[in-house]
Amino acid sequence: MQIETGVSLKPYNTFGLPAAAVHLVRITSDADVRQVVDHPELGKAPKFILGGGSNVILTRDMPELVLKIEVPGLRVVAERDDATIVEAGAGVAWHSLVAWTLDQGLPGLENMALIPGTVGASPVQNVGAYGLEVKDRLESLDTVDLVTGRTVTLWPDQCAFGYRDSVFKRALAGKCVITRVRFRLPKPWQPVLGYLDLERKMAETGNHAPDARTIFDWVCSIRSAKLPDPAVIGNVGSFFKNPVVTAEQCRDIIARDPNIVHYPMPDGSFKLAAGWMIDACGWKGKTIGHAGVYEKQALVLVNRGGAVGSEVQTLARAIQESVYGRFGIRLEAEPLMV
Structure with a gap:
């Protein structure tokens, strides 16, 4: 087990936020974890588990022992x-x-x-x-x-x-x-096609019986058109969860905003499109500090260059307050704020 000290975490979070780990251990097997657990000092230390860094907003340096998960296979x-x-x-x-x-x-x-x-x-x-x-x-x-x-x-x-x-x-x-x-x-494989964007692809192409590779290509195309590549523009994908509300709540919101995008759920509740609500509040393309809302998809927050975690946190809170003020819905962030 190799213990690394003073490791920059900027390359290990997809938002590209500056932070450092006091100590970091790369985990490539179960045995590596057991070595950490059995270590006289590290075993007792607070720990932070880091995978691809695509669901975390780092607002500080990390005094915890960072376990960087790199198990292959x-x-x-x-x-x-x-x-x-x-x-x-x-x-x-x-x-x-x-x-x-x-x-x-x-x-x-x-x-x-x-x-x-x-x-x-x-x-x-x-x-x-x-x-x-x-x-x-x-x-x-x-x-x-x-x-x-x-x-x-x-x-x-x-x-x-x-x-x-x-x-x-x-x-x-x-x-x-x-x-x-x-x-x-x-087995046997059955395509999952009951989603609006995929239905549009079927209509556009005339292919109503796509194979798995075609669906894969369609999904890659759809996501690439909506979401920025983290290697080019720092982001964590969809920043907020789509809120789920009761049928009664949904009717109330539709009465005020008839165009709100909503989807029925199997249990009778409704999922609301958080991106639509953020856009309706005027946030698309806006910036606070060096953190902003993506121009093509309001559900995505991005690093305009040189952003720090506190700026992302401030932007997220401002969006939550706007959406709550207009719709009475408190958006929940998907990434972990650390």
């Missing part, structure tokens, strides 16, 4: 009648996993192409896009307990998945490290 672990099970190391880039499965002729994750971040972070946030979420494909995952050093396998019903939520953001927050994740790719 992609493989097929089982072939069943109903599904193929694939396993990925927690440090693998999420999009690399999606592309790899298609290269192996194993469809099922294509709707979630181009989501930033790592495989290990995907269950924490229950990432999703275009009608599919990680919970829909998760088979199981391995964690290492940060107190005992034991490896524990968890199944979907133990992960308490919700909309951009899981047990790893709540009861297990900071208590374990996800090291490997296994996904269930169903």
Whole structure:
């Protein structure tokens, strides 16, 4: 185990915010985590788990021990009648996993192409896009307990998945490290197409029976048109969750703003488009300090160049207050503010 000191975290967060870790350990296996746990000093130290840095806003230097998750590996672990099970190391880039499965002729994750971040972070946030979420494909995952050093396998019903939520953001927050994740790719494959942007692609192309590779290409095209590349413009993707409201609340808001974009949910509630509300409040393209709202998609906050975490925090709070003042809805940020 190598302990690095005074490490800049700017390359390790997709918003490109300046911060430094007093101490950092790169985790490439379960054994690395156990070495940290067994270390006489590091084992007792407060810890911060860092994956791809695509869901974190760093507002300060990190006195905690930063565990940089870099567990590698992609493989097929089982072939069943109903599904193929694939396993990925927690440090693998999420999009690399999606592309790899298609290269192996194993469809099922294509709707979630181009989501930033790592495989290990995907269950924490229950990432999703275009009608599919990680919970829909998760088979199981391995964690290492940060107190005992034991490896524990968890199944979907133990992960308490919700909309951009899981047990790893709540009861297990900071208590374990996800090291490997296994996904269930169903047989036979069925496309997930009930999303407006994909329906538009079908109408535009005349292809109403796309294969998995076509859906992958469509999703990449749609996301690239809406969302800036973090390598070019610092960002964390969608900054706010789309709020879920009751049918009665939705009717009240529609009465005031008939054009608000909303989607019915299976339980009778409605999901409101946070980006539409932010745009309606006049924030698209606006800037506070060096942090701004993306011109093409109001749900995305960006680094105009030289932004610091406090500027992002100030901008986010100002947007939340505007939306609350107009719609009576308190937007919840997706990324963790540290």
